[in-house]
Amino acid sequence: MNINEVNGYTHTKQPSSDRKAGGDKKFDRILNDAMDSVVHEERAGDDLFPVKGVDAPVLWDRGHVDHSILLQHAYHMLDLLEEYSEALNNPHMTLKRIEPIVARIAQGLKGLDMQSMDNVAQDDELAGIINDIAVTARVEAFKFQRGDYVA
Numbered sequence: 001m002n003i004n005e006v007n008g009y010t011h012t013k014q015p016s017s018d019r020k021a022g023g024d025k026k027f028d029r030i031l032n033d034a035m036d037s038v039v040h041e042e043r044a045g046d047d048l049f050p051v052k053g054v055d056a057p058v059l060w061d062r063g064h065v066d067h068s069i070l071l072q073h074a075y076h077m078l079d080l081l082e083e084y085s086e087a088l089n090n091p092h093m094t095l096k097r098i099e100p101i102v103a104r105i106a107q108g109l110k111g112l113d114m115q116s117m118d119n120v121a122q123d124d125e126l127a128g129i130i131n132d133i134a135v136t137a138r139v140e141a142f143k144f145q146r147g148d149y150v151a
Helices: 026-048 067-089 095-112 125-146
Strands: none
Touching: 067 095, 067 125, 095 125
C-alpha cells in the first residue's frame, strides 16, 4: 500500500524551503534582532525584580460559594423593590419616572442569575430566598413592561 497515493491521486512533495524569496534574509535578520533584544530585556529585568512569573489566580472549588456576594445582590434587589413599591404608591410619580427603577431592577437581576445559583446547594435556604427575590423582581418588571399599572 502506498500512502502517497489516495484513490489515484499522487501527492507531490512540497518544494524545498531552502530557497527564500529575495535571498537577502532581511526578515530573518530583523526577527533575530528583535528576539535577541527581548531576551536581553528579560534578563536585565530579572536583576531588578526577582519575580519569575505570575501564578494562576486561586479559584474557589465548585462546592464553595462566597455567600456574601449573593447576599449583597439580594439586599440590593430588595432595596430596589422597596423603592419601586414606594414609587407605585406615590400618586405624584408618573410611569415615565418609575421606568428607570424597573431598568435598574432588570440590571440587578444579572447578579442573581441562575449561573451563580449553580454553586449553591439546592437544599440551601439561601438559594430558596434568592430564588424568591429573583422571581418577584422578574414578575414585577414584566408586569410593568406589560402595562398592568396603566390607569
